[in-house]
Amino acid sequence: MTRILLVDDQALVRAGFETILSSEPGFEVVGQAKDGAEGVRLAAELQPDVICMDVQMPVMDGLEATRAICASDSHAAVLMLTTFDREDFLFEALSAGASGFLLKTAEPEQLIDAVHALARGDALLSPEVTRRVIERFAAQTAPAGAGSRPTTPDTSADLSPLTDRERETLLLLARGRSNAEIAKELFVGEATVKTHVSNVLLKLGIRDRIHAVIWAYEHGVIAPRG
Structure with a gap:
């Protein structure tokens, strides 16, 4: 229930x-x-x-x-x-x-x-929300709004706990891909993708998929529009 x-x-x-x-x-x-x-x-x-x-x-x-x-x-x-x-x-x-x-x-x-x-x-994480998150980081502005100074991504992220497959999954998550789309791109089943996503969130201490997108941009894992 x-x-x-x-x-x-x-x-x-x-x-x-x-x-x-x-x-x-x-x-x-x-x-x-x-x-x-x-x-x-x-x-x-x-x-x-x-x-x-x-x-x-x-x-x-x-x-x-x-x-x-x-x-x-x-x-x-x-x-x-x-x-x-x-x-x-x-x-x-x-x-x-x-x-x-x-x-x-x-x-x-x-x-x-x-x-x-x-x-x-x-x-x-709807496509509309994904686009707005990416656009925000593409503009390199802080979430505080108008008048914010451009920000520089923190590139100190340690991705060593992740396997190669988990890193690929994180990159696709950051581009707003669904589990089905990730499965198609990586040639694996959706159940496997769910496992990869869970491992990424657990190993990096991220709350959920939405915050994985933010984390990836903030830490320079993926460049805006990259």
Whole structure:
């Protein structure tokens, strides 16, 4: 059973999400919070597997709440409900530790698929998000936003713990490839790719696929547009 916590300041939105998610076999909505502070408290109390988190809320916003949850001993994966017209939210959420992003205009099936993905331990890295991450690093700007000074990648990364296959997997991850696409390029099965991805994350101490992309660019493993 996948335990889900909903964090949104709009009661109607929470009710809609609960209706959608509760209809899926194996899903259980275990709690609802009306602001980020309550979300942090319920995350510790209920220990959900997935948290659907709004961005803009009173008391404590979703970014701060996500940062607090990911810094705690919670094992929950955070799915950020966001819009791409506020790109600063996207990169702040990445930095905070969110594992997935979904537009609030998405279809119900997409919400269900997103929760399934995070519950499996995957990250929801859509092509749109991948492009924005790559574009951000291609521009060599810091996530802080306008006025940031150009940054230089830290090339001190030690990839020695990785096998050659795992390094290839990391490079393809950094280019936003899916497991199926990586399997096709490396001529292996998807189960093998999943093993390689898990090993990469474990050996490098990276939270998930999204942060593997960021890590690879920050450490100069792959050059922007490279």
